[in-house]
Amino acid sequence: MPNFEVVTPVAAPPDQVFAVCLDVQAHTRSMASSSERAVDGRTRGELSLGDTVTFQARHFGLTWRLKARITSYDRPRRFVDEQESGPFKRWHHAHHFEPDGAGGTVMRDVIDFASPLGPLGRAVDRILLSRYMPHLIRSRNAYLAGTFGGRRAGTGAGAGAADDEAGS
Numbered sequence: 001m002p003n004f005e006v007v008t009p010v011a012a013p014p015d016q017v018f019a020v021c022l023d024v025q026a027h028t029r030s031m032a033s034s035s036e037r038a039v040d041g042r043t044r045g046e047l048s049l050g051d052t053v054t055f056q057a058r059h060f061g062l063t064w065r066l067k068a069r070i071t072s073y074d075r076p077r078r079f080v081d082e083q084e085s086g087p088f089k090r091w092h093h094a095h096h097f098e099p100d101g102a103g104g105t106v107m108r109d110v111i112d113f114a115s116p117l118g119p120l121g122r123a124v125d126r127i128l129l130s131r132y133m134p135h136l137i138r139s140r141n142a143y144l145a146g147t148f149g150g151r152r153a154g155t156g157a158g159a160g161a162a163d164d165e166a167g168s
Helices: 014-021 024-030 118-146
Strands: 003-010 037-041 052-059 062-074 078-085 090-099 105-114
Touching (some): 003 118, 014 024, 014 090, 014 105, 024 052, 024 118, 037 062, 062 090, 105 118
Antiparallel strands (some): 003 105, 052 062, 078 090, 090 105
């Protein structure tokens, strides 16, 4: 199952970064390049434990829907969203927020995912999604970090070979 990690410095304290990462409108603005919008569940405001939201977006010229639920919530340190229905066989996204010692936050996204369709899905993961998904998360994080001003998001640990565990 592919997994990767993206680390992003943010010039705001963890409680503020945590809140913006759970804000549905902030999320859809961060994914504007794929025309993402919330179409069902909690479509506005800040998500909390047990909430669901269904996002619709265009990727690779196709329209996709993904329904996610917040399955773990430890404000302001960590939350997890997991796919309940959508294009993946599995989608588990853990969001971690740690103080950086200078008033900011180190935001760490740890994502495990798998496409359906057995060997064909594993090939798509390895050839296409192992690069596309980390890029998508880095772009999202750059937007979110930019909402606080100050320093911009860095790539930190991104989609490099050490971070992409597609074979495990």
